[in-house]
Amino acid sequence: MAPLAPKTGDAVFASVDRVNAELFTLTYGAMVRQLLTDLEEVDEVNKQLDQMGYNIGVRLIDEFLAKSNVSRCVDFKETADVIAKVGFKMFLGITASVTSWDAEGTSFSLVLEDNPLVDFVELPDTCQGLHYCNILSGVLRGALEMVSMKTEVTWVRDMLHGDDAYELRVKLLKQVPEEYPYKDD
Numbered sequence: 360m361a362p363l364a365p366k367t368g369d370a371v372f373a374s375v376d377r378v379n380a381e382l383f384t385l386t387y388g389a390m391v392r393q394l395l396t397d398l399e400e401v402d403e404v405n406k407q408l409d410q411m412g413y414n415i416g417v418r419l420i421d422e423f424l425a426k427s428n429v430s431r432c433v434d435f436k437e438t439a440d441v442i443a444k445v446g447f448k449m450f451l452g453i454t455a456s457v458t459s460w461d462a463e464g465t466s467f468s469l470v471l472e473d474n475p476l477v478d479f480v481e482l483p484d485t486c487q488g489l490h491y492c493n494i495l496s497g498v499l500r501g502a503l504e505m506v507s508m509k510t511e512v513t514w515v516r517d518m519l520h521g522d523d524a525y526e527l528r529v530k531l532l533k534q535v536p537e538e539y540p541y542k543d544d
């Protein structure tokens with residue numbers, strides 16, 4: 360048997376991170392399960408997860424802006440890259456690919472090959488319409504609204520339903536001009 364050796368600092372942090380990630384994943388799963396029990400209808404669970412995500416997103420944007428030092432994006436394309444490479448990394452530890460822009464440059468897809476929310480998850484047949492990760496679409500919608508972008512965020516592909524990746528479609532509905540906070544005299 361290998362002798363017990365104390366873990367180095369990096370190894371301790373790596374295992375704490377792994378345990379935190381697993382705890383987060385399992386807690387999210389328990390919450391979805393509870394919503395399914397309480398609300399009974401998958402459509403209602405989808406709505407509830409989206410609303411919870413929205414409420415998180417409107418608060419999380421402050422932390423994102425403070426920690427990331429990202430300045431105002433020049434256009435929606437830059438916003439997409441910031442979400443995919445900085446936002447997802449900061450809050451989920453993954454990055455996403457930005458794909459499938461429409462001709463107007465107002466909608467794009469975020470493709471996730473890895474998704475920490477779904478480790479250990481298998482959906483029963485009764486949950487075919489469930490968007491298990493709907494909290495994420497809500498978070499994005501809420502966060503973007505706080506920086507003046509009204510969006511619609513929907514799931515296009517979902518590996519829990521047999522697709523080959525997770526794909527979120529983000530559509531810019533309206534860019535609300537920000538009001539200048541001071542009156543010119």
Ligand code: MYR
Nearest residue numbers: 431432441442446447450502506
């Ligand atoms: C700006 O133009 O003001 C910058 C806008 C950047 C918005 C980025 C929003 C990031 C939200 C993170 C979502 C994480 C999902 C897990």
